[in-house]
Amino acid sequence: KVAKKLKILKKNIVKIKKNQTQDCRESRQALPEGCKVNASNHQKLIPVKEFLLFHLPSRYQHVEMWNLIQSLVDITVKLEVSGMSEERKKFKTNKQSLEMVLNQTQVKGVSKNVDDESNSSNTMSVFAANDVAFGSGKVDDVFIRTDRDGPCPCPKQCPECGEIRVFTSAQLMYDDDDAKHFLCTFFYDDDEQVDQLKYARGDRIVLRDLEKDLCMFICVTCDVELIRKLEGMLDKFEQSWEDAFDRYAGSLKWRNERLTVIVSHPYGLKKHIALGKTSEVGDSERGIHYDTPTCEGSVGAYVLIPDFDVKDEV
Known part of the structure; x- marks a missing residue:
């Protein structure tokens, strides 16, 4: 039962991360298009209100770096x-x-x-x-x-x-x-x-x-x-x-x-x-x-x- 609950929890975490990433992508669509040099960068710019711990490299995913x-x-x-x-x-x-x-x-x-x-x-x-x-x-x-x-x-x-x-x-x-x-x-x-x-x-x-x-x-x-x-x-x-x-x-x-x-x-x-x-x-x-x-x-x-x-x- 414990293993089953953990499996469900992992699936939910993956689902949450997927939805959060999608939300970030949608918000970044507001950035102007037509910038040929920096077009690929738009997808890498994260609005500050949507920045989450999982965006950081794993070794920096701590409240101290977040703060x-x-x-x-x-x-x-x-x-x-x-x-x-x-x-x-x-x-x-x-x-x-x-x-x-x-x-x-x-x-x-x-x-x-x-x-x-x-x-x-x-x-x-x-x-x-x-x-x-x-x-x-x-x-x-x-x-x-x-x-x-x-x-x-x-x-x-x-x-x-x-x-x-x-x-x-x-x-x-x-x-x-x-x-x-x-x-x-x-x-x-x-x-x-x-x-x-x-x-x-x-x-x-x-x-x-x-x-x-x-x-x-x-x-x-x-x-x-x-x-x-x-x-x-x-x-x-x-x-x-x-x-x-x-x-x-x-x-x-x-x-x-x-x-x-x-x-x-x-x-x-x-x-x-x-x-x-x-x-x-x-x-x-x-x-x-x-x-x-x-x-x-x-x-x-x-x-x-x-x-x-x-x-x-x-």
Whole structure:
């Protein structure tokens, strides 16, 4: 009787997984068609609300890794700019792509020409339609400003306002004036809850490195509650990293799995999660190449490398 019950249970589990996979495929049909380079990637992008433990490699199917990815989802940002200025057109035609790795506090990257590898799955590019460009980013830090720190930059002149530092790609913006045209959208996880979205306007660039294709910029808001909410989410991300470290350090060699995780807003739509692997890191260059699928609008997305081996230099 026990064996029979186990057999029925296994069949039900397989059925559930099959249905969940089918649901994910149906939801991904909403991604735009006609993208010849990235068409196959659409089936590999999983909406964040449908991401399940079984999507992860078996050795990472633990609540600690799940929480780490979900905490990254929380602080992933959609970036949008209207109008394609002449300067951005010039920069965009350079066809530089980013192979960027953010490993907790380390930042490493390699710039290359798309023409050299036009079909590469790890090429992220800016998506522009009707003179609107989309990208992705990650909240890096938040600050609350008062009158003592200077006047509020918004027209409301609030006595208290907030600044949000966002990490993205240098492909998206080139100077402070350009940064002011960007709109940051937070918490766009689900099309059913768009009333819960929050917004902030770009203000200035604090770091832009063309060689590594890295950019940190500030966006401002009078919504202090948004700042406090993001602050809690950043704390959660840090704690989730520590929990995952405790779980995997010493028991799982990242170089044996080479897992990479990307959370982004493909085509400016709701957040999706993509899983992939990195190739070997060369001795001469500290850049990392990965096969994690991306689409238009994924430029600037944070690339999570769950390497908890303290001996690694990745």
